[in-house]
Amino acid sequence: MKCFFSSSLDPMAFRWSLGNHENFALQIADATNFYITEKTAVQLHERIQSSSMDAKLESLKDLANASRDITFAQEFINLDGISLLTQMVESGTDFGDLLSFTLTAFVELMDHGIVSWDTFSVAFIKKIASYVNKSAMDTAVLQRSLAILESMVLNSQDLYHKVAQEITIGQLIPHLQGPTPINDEMAHQLYVLQVLTFNLLEDRMMTKMDPQDQAQRDIIFELRRIAFDVECDPNNSGSIEKRKSMYTRDYKKLGFINHVNPAVDFTQIPPGMLALDNMLYFARHHQDAYIRIVLENSSREDKHECPFGRSSIELTKMLCEILKVGELPSENCHDFHPMFFTHDRSFEEFFCISIQLLNKTWKEMRATSEDFNKVMQVVREQIMRALTLKPNSLDQFKSRLQNLSYTEILKIRQSERMNQEDFQSRPILELREKIQPEIMELIKQQRLNRLCDGTCFRKISSRRRQDKFWYCRLSPNHKVLHYGDLEESPQGELFSLPLPVADIKAVITGKDCPHMKEKGALKQNKVLELAFSVLYESDEYLNFIAPDKHEYCVWTDGLNALLGKEMTSDYTKSDMDTLLSMEMKLRLLDLENIQIPEAPPPIPKEPSNYDFVYDYC
Numbered sequence: 001m002k003c004f005f006s007s008s009l010d011p012m013a014f015r016w017s018l019g020n021h022e023n024f025a026l027q028i029a030d031a032t033n034f035y036i037t038e039k040t041a042v043q044l045h046e047r048i049q050s051s052s053m054d055a056k057l058e059s060l061k062d063l064a065n066a067s068r069d070i071t072f073a074q075e076f077i078n079l080d081g082i083s084l085l086t087q088m089v090e091s092g093t094d095f096g097d098l099l100s101f102t103l104t105a106f107v108e109l110m111d112h113g114i115v116s117w118d119t120f121s122v123a124f125i126k127k128i129a130s131y132v133n134k135s136a137m138d139t140a141v142l143q144r145s146l147a148i149l150e151s152m153v154l155n156s157q158d159l160y161h162k163v164a165q166e167i168t169i170g171q172l173i174p175h176l177q178g179p180t181p182i183n184d185e186m187a188h189q190l191y192v193l194q195v196l197t198f199n200l201l202e203d204r205m206m207t208k209m210d211p212q213d214q215a216q217r218d219i220i221f222e223l224r225r226i227a228f229d230v231e232c233d234p235n236n237s238g239s240i241e242k243r244k245s246m247y248t249r250d251y252k253k254l255g256f257i258n259h260v261n262p263a264v265d266f267t268q269i270p271p272g273m274l275a276l277d278n279m280l281y282f283a284r285h286h287q288d289a290y291i292r293i294v295l296e297n298s299s300r301e302d303k304h305e306c307p308f309g310r311s312s313i314e315l316t317k318m319l320c321e322i323l324k325v326g327e328l329p330s331e332n333c334h335d336f337h338p339m340f341f342t343h344d345r346s347f348e349e350f351f352c353i354s355i356q357l358l359n360k361t362w363k364e365m366r367a368t369s370e371d372f373n374k375v376m377q378v379v380r381e382q383i384m385r386a387l388t389l390k391p392n393s394l395d396q397f398k399s400r401l402q403n404l405s406y407t408e409i410l411k412i413r414q415s416e417r418m419n420q421e422d423f424q425s426r427p428i429l430e431l432r433e434k435i436q437p438e439i440m441e442l443i444k445q446q447r448l449n450r451l452c453d454g455t456c457f458r459k460i461s462s463r464r465r466q467d468k469f470w471y472c473r474l475s476p477n478h479k480v481l482h483y484g485d486l487e488e489s490p491q492g493e494l495f496s497l498p499l500p501v502a503d504i505k506a507v508i509t510g511k512d513c514p515h516m517k518e519k520g521a522l523k524q525n526k527v528l529e530l531a532f533s534v535l536y537e538s539d540e541y542l543n544f545i546a547p548d549k550h551e552y553c554v555w556t557d558g559l560n561a562l563l564g565k566e567m568t569s570d571y572t573k574s575d576m577d578t579l580l581s582m583e584m585k586l587r588l589l590d591l592e593n594i595q596i597p598e599a600p601p602p603i604p605k606e607p608s609n610y611d612f613v614y615d616y617c
Contacts, residue, residue, distance in 0.1 A: 040066065041075035045084065053098070060101035067108035074114060082106070082115050086124050096138065103144035110151065117155040122162060125152070129166035205274040205320055209266035216273070219280050220262055224250050226283045227294040253298035255307030265309060270326075271316040279312045281348040282355060289352070293359050303369055306362040308355075310372070315354055318380055319347075322387070338392045346394070353398050354383060364406035378409055385412075427596050431587065432580065439579045443572055447558035452476055455551055456486060457544055472544070474501075478562065481534075483542070503536040507559045515543040532556050 044066065047059035066072045085106045088094060094102055110117070131137055131145040152159040209216050228250055248259045256262035266276050283290045297305040320326065340346040358379050367375050382404045391397040454473025472483040481499040510516065513533040527545055530552050534542040546552035553571030560567050 041072055041079060041081075045076065045079045045081055048084070048088075057098055057101070060098060060105060064101045064104040064108060067105045070112050073109050073112045077109060077114055082109060085109075086120065090121075090123050090127050092127065100138060100140040100144065103141060103148065107144055107147050107151075110148075117152055117159060120152075120159070125159065125162050126166060129163065133166070205270045205272050205316075205325060207273045208269055209263050209273055209276065211261055211263035211267070213263075216266075216276070217263055219276055220251075223254060223279060223283055226287060227254060227291055251309075254294060254309050255297065255305070255311065256309035257307075262309060265313060268313070270320055271313060274320070275313040275316040278316050278348055278351040278355075279309070281345070282312075282352045285348075286352050289356055293356070297359070304366070305369075306359050306367070306375075307369070307372075308359075311358055311362075312351075312355060314372075314376055315358055315379070316351060318376065319351060319354060319383075322380070322383060323347075337387060337390065339394050339397050342393045349394050350397075353394065353401070354379070357382060357401050361406050378406060381409060425596060426598055428584070428588075432584065435580060435583055435587075436576075439576055439583065440567075442579065443557075443575050444561045444567065446575075447554055447561055447567065448474065448478060450554045451558040452478075455547070455555065457547070472542075474558070474562075481542075499534070499536060499542060501562050504534055504559070504563060505537065506535045507556060507563065507565075508533045508535060508541075509556060513543060514541050515545075532559075534559065 044059055044063045048056060048063060050056045050059065063076075067076065085102055088102055089099075089106070109115070128145050128148050131141050132149065137145075149163055152163050211217070224247075244260075251262050252259045254262070256265050258264040266273060293306075294308055297308060340350070343349050358375065361379055361382065362375050365371065365375055365378065382401060385404055386397055386400040389400055391400055451474035454471055456469050456471050459468040459470055469486040470483060471486050472481060474481055479501055481501065481504075483497055483499065508514075509532045510528060513531045515533065516528055516531050530546040530549065532544050532546070532552065532555065534544075536542065544555065546555060550571065553569035557567040557569050557572050
């Protein structure tokens with residue numbers, strides 16, 4: 001409920017027939033003796049500037065709590081409260097709890113979407129980034145700082161680039177190695193910063209090499225020098241033609257497409273100069289592996305050599321596609337790879353591991369130049385399968401790749417192909433259709449049983465964080481939904497508010513839910529995908545926000561099953577595929593290595609007579 005009288009003409013005052021209503025206030029339910037009146041914003045604005053540290057701390061605590069209310073937030077922001085908080089952060093005089101509550105209040109106020117993120121200075125960004133860049137930082141301050149940087153990245157293209165200049169993967173590493181566990185919120189924040197850091201590579205990826213740029217050409221000379229241990233001084237002895245011939249020969253051994261002027265190979269974008277950067281890093285930091293790959297391939301027959309230059313360019317392009325370099329982070333994604341936080345040059349190390357994998361796979365496939373694209377497809381599959389296992393370090397990623405040799409990839413492909421072919425024949429398809437209703441009924445019963453067990457849901461309010469819960473469950477006879485506050489004991493036989501299933505008209509999900517149409521609700525995409533509502537008679541709604549995606553699928557499936565509607569969640573599709581596949585394999589177990597005919601055998605003709613039938617009469 002609203003905890004604030006925004007003006008002396010507040011309609012609630014008239015509704016409750018309050019005289020001298022300026023002397024009344026509403027108390028926040030989850031606070032002790034804390035009230036919000038129309039003077040609260042002014043008072044807190046003054047008190048947080050107090051010279052007394054104790055008074056200032058208590059005021060900041062109250063501000064962080066009150067800022068969850070949008071009406072209070074509007075009043076405080078009108079007093080230029082956001083600017084005051086940013087000045088307090090930029091001054092650098094506050095630390096510990098003072099800083100933590102200051103940042104908490106800032107996050108809560110900005111969460112209402114009243115103030116644009118584009119209004120903040122570079123000094124403020126640098127100060128927030130400095131809290132993240134410190135290896136030892138208070139957990140509360142760190143999490144609030146990550147939340148602020150995440151919002152800046154997601155809400156402003158201009159701030160996106162400014163934050164990118166202040167944060168690197170190397171500076172995030174200590175936070176993953178520290179004792180503080182990474183929760184879902186921090187995981188998403190780290191994912192956003194991971195994508196942000198990789199996108200710093202975008203400038204190099206989209207930069208063409210200038211064939212006339214001597215500094216860039218010197219990098220190619222350096223690659224040649226390391227590989228063949230030769231001097232690259234263009235003024236060395238020998239005729240011009242002889243030197244050109246020598247360079248052309250060495251550039252061919254290095255695997256460039258253009259043997260005369262390999263700088264031309266790097267004019268393609270993407271990957272542009274990023275590929276050359278990776279090659280130089282590999283040559284300098286993994287010199288033995290680099291020399292071995294180059295010399296090993298240069299000693300093979302032309303058709304069997306793995307071209308290092310061309311492979312490096314195409315591999316860099318492929319790695320950028322896999323990691324979505326250059327794309328903006330998704331608000332709904334919590335997917336980040338911990339191994340990229342274990343090295344300050346993680347992308348370059350990722351390339352070094354992958355280029356060695358490519359050379360190994362090339363040999364295993366006994367590939368020729370005509371097989372180049374096939375080899376790249378296999379390498380992509382190897383890398384994708386290894387990343388799916390979420391390795392915690394680059395060494396672990398390398399170890400996973402060793403178990404995904406070309407032979408193993410062939411086995412996996414063959415297994416998948418066999419399963420696919422087995423399930424496409426007409427008799428098998430007919431058997432699937434016959435079994436499917438039985439599996440769907442099994443899933444339906446499981447969903448209803450889960451609804452009977454009940455689930456704890458967060459109470460819906462305008463505050464960003466809620467500490468109150470309510471409980472809902474289905475009666476054992478599947479006729480009534482019981483719901484009530486958690487204090488009423490979810491194990492009790494009856495709840496104070498029963499809702500007959502027969503009165504339910506529809507189940508509404510996502511942005512169509514009434515509690516998601518409120519101001520600011522649509523901004524929280526993580527909440528949006530977990531929201532659903534039950535519409536019952538008299539156009540009343542029972543609104544839910546599931547604790548996670550699994551519970552969301554269970555409840556929407558179960559409610560749809562009660563209404564006789566189809567269960568369409570991703571969870572149901574996954575269960576159907578798993579259970580149906582297991583049931584099919586069990587039923588076909590005795591038919592292993594037996595050819596199943598495509599069509600049923602023909603019905604024989606009727607006999608000319610039935611004299612063979614014995615008459616018992």
